[in-house]
Amino acid sequence: MRVTMHDVAQRAGVSIKTVSNVVNGYPHIRPETRERVEEAIERLGYRLNTTARNLRTQRTDMITLAVPELRLPYFAELADSVIRSAEEQGLTVLIEQTGAVREREVELLDGRRRHLTDGVIFSPLALGQDDVALFAVDFPLVVLGERVFDAPADHVTMNNVAAARAATLHLASLGRRRIAVVGAHEGELVGSAALRTEGYRQGLEAAGLPYDPALVGEAGLWHRSTGSEAMGRLLDSGVEIDAVFALNDAMALGALHALHARRVDVPGDVALVGFDDVDDVRYSVPTISSVDPGREQIARTAVDLLVERIAGGAERPFRRVTPDSRVVGRESTGDAKEGDEKVVAVQPGGNEEVVDALSASA
Numbered sequence: 001m002r003v004t005m006h007d008v009a010q011r012a013g014v015s016i017k018t019v020s021n022v023v024n025g026y027p028h029i030r031p032e033t034r035e036r037v038e039e040a041i042e043r044l045g046y047r048l049n050t051t052a053r054n055l056r057t058q059r060t061d062m063i064t065l066a067v068p069e070l071r072l073p074y075f076a077e078l079a080d081s082v083i084r085s086a087e088e089q090g091l092t093v094l095i096e097q098t099g100a101v102r103e104r105e106v107e108l109l110d111g112r113r114r115h116l117t118d119g120v121i122f123s124p125l126a127l128g129q130d131d132v133a134l135f136a137v138d139f140p141l142v143v144l145g146e147r148v149f150d151a152p153a154d155h156v157t158m159n160n161v162a163a164a165r166a167a168t169l170h171l172a173s174l175g176r177r178r179i180a181v182v183g184a185h186e187g188e189l190v191g192s193a194a195l196r197t198e199g200y201r202q203g204l205e206a207a208g209l210p211y212d213p214a215l216v217g218e219a220g221l222w223h224r225s226t227g228s229e230a231m232g233r234l235l236d237s238g239v240e241i242d243a244v245f246a247l248n249d250a251m252a253l254g255a256l257h258a259l260h261a262r263r264v265d266v267p268g269d270v271a272l273v274g275f276d277d278v279d280d281v282r283y284s285v286p287t288i289s290s291v292d293p294g295r296e297q298i299a300r301t302a303v304d305l306l307v308e309r310i311a312g313g314a315e316r317p318f319r320r321v322t323p324d325s326r327v328v329g330r331e332s333t334g335d336a337k338e339g340d341e342k343v344v345a346v347q348p349g350g351n352e353e354v355v356d357a358l359s360a361s362a
Contacts, residue, residue, distance in 0.1 A: 003046040011040040062092045062117040063306060066108050068100040068125040072222065072250055073278035074295070075123070081299030082121060089307050091118075100221075102126040109134050109141075119306045124148055129190055140309035142302045146192050154305040155320045158293045159347050160195035161202065163325040166345040167245055167273045167291050168203025170327050174334065176243035176271055177209060182217040182230045182255050183247030193222075196247045196275060214239045219251060227254025235262055241270055249274040249281050252288050256332070272332040286331030287339060294323030294349065322349040 005023075009016045014037060021029055022037040040046075065082050067075040083093045094117055098104040105127050108120065119140030124147045127134065135143065135151035142154045149155070171179050181200045185193035197216075204211050214237065217230035227246055234241060235258065244259075246252035252274030256266060264270050266286055274281055277292035301321050308316070327345040329335025336342055 003044045005046070007044055008037065008040045008046050011044060012036040059310075060116065060118055061090060062094055063303075063310075064094045064096055064108075064117045064120040064122075066096040066098055066105075066120060066122045068098055068123065070095070070097055072248075073280055074248065074250075074276040077278055078123075078295055078299060081296050082303060085300045085303040089303060091303070091307070098124075098126070100125040106134060109137055111137060111139060118310045121302045121306055125191075140306055142306045142309075144298065144302060146195055147190060149190075152318065154309070154318050156298050156302045156305070157320065157322050158192075158298070159322050159325040159349050160192060160293075161199040162347040163291045163293060163327070164196040164199025164245070164247075164275070165203040165206065166199075166325075166347050167275070167327050168200045169207055170289075170329070170344050171243040171245065171271055171273060171333070172203065172207035172209060174243070174271060178212075178215065178240045179204065179209065179243040179245060180215040180217060180234055180239075180241045181245050181247065182227055182234070183219045183222055183251045184216050185220075186218055193247060200245055212239075215241065219247075222248045222251050224250050224254035224257070227251025228258045229254070231255035231258035232261075235259070235264070243271040244273070246272065246274045249276045249278045249288065249290055252290065253280060253284060256284060256288065267332050267334045271334065273327070277328055281330070282339070282341075284332075287336075287341070289330045289333040289335060289344075290328055291325060292328050293325045297323035297349075324349045 005016050005019050009019045014033060018033060019037055022034055063086060065079055067079065070076050070079065079095055086093045096108065098108065105124050108122060121142045121144060123144040128147055129149065132148060132151050135141065135148065135153050142156060143151055144156055146157055146160060168179060181197060183193060184197045188194040201211055217234045219226040219230045227250060231244065231254065244255055246255050252272060256272060259266055259270055266272055272288060274288050274290040277290040281288035281290050305319065325347045326343050328341050329344040330341045331337060335344055
């Protein structure tokens with residue numbers, strides 16, 4: 001059975017208020033009373049927080065990482081990177097999966113479970129630019145991703161447009177002229193799909209290639225299945241294709257499955273590039289070239305920014321950080337053979353921005 005503060009009070013022969021004062025570090029308690037309460041806590045195994053220091057400082061030494069879904073390899077690997085970075089700072093990470101459901105993301109920001117952790121790293125997917133006001137919270141918060149900009153919080157984002165442009169240009173540099181894109185979201189104005197599709201269009205323009213709507217493969221959620229379905233529709237349409245840029249690696253793996261099923265040679269007939277550089281692309285056949293958006297730097301920077309806020313940095317200006325990205329060439333583009341890889345393009349991230357407007361709005 002769960003040990004309660006009442007159980008501790010009974011064993012120590014004191015009031016519940018006295019137990020509360022002890023565990024919360026109230027100084028004006030007789031030493032013998034404190035000793036009896038602490039002995040009862042030890043005997044019964046009662047813990048409000050992990051250590052006495054946490055009780056005194058009102059710290060849990062835990063942070064929350066909230067992501068849409070862990071079945072996507074990128075978010076699973078991001079969680080691993082955040083956990084390792086947090087462990088270096090003596091922190092434990094509580095993972096919350098929002099399912100990209102608006103109500104869950106709103107609930108995360110309303111602070112109802114605020115007492116469980118010291119701060120939150122949040123990658124929203126259901127919330128958008130119209131919801132910026134919801135991010136004006138009274139606890140340490142770092143925002144990830146591309147759904148919300150100008151929120152009153154520190155923000156770590158990706159070099160989406162420039163990285164997608166570089167990936168498309170690399171395909172063009174290989175002599176590919178009919179470059180398809182898989183994973184577009186029709187009508188989307190913000191978010192990863194919109195930004196990466198814009199980068200794709202810029203890459204075509206820079207290479208002197210026309211934008212052809214027939215080469216755009218729409219997809220809903222970015223999973224292997226949707227990548228396979230979108231690739232299949234493009235191939236079945238009869239449109240000429242000699243390269244594919246998939247907007248994430250899960251869809252790249254799905255696209256590769258569809259190409260194999262139709263006996264299309266990769267990279268001989270169709271070259272393939274993904275985005276996220278997750279571990280799986282190193283073990284596909286052929287291995288898949290991909291954009292590395294700087295996931296390790298994203299995780300490390302997000303944890304560092306959150307730790308600064310938790311430690312008392314509430315008054316400093318909000319910051320926006322964009323890590324470097326790079327295109328890693330592998331077998332699917334003919335850049336490397338037998339499991340090798342090489343960096344074929346690098347896009348420096350934007351310098352860390354101090355966003356005065358955000359600071360003023362807090």
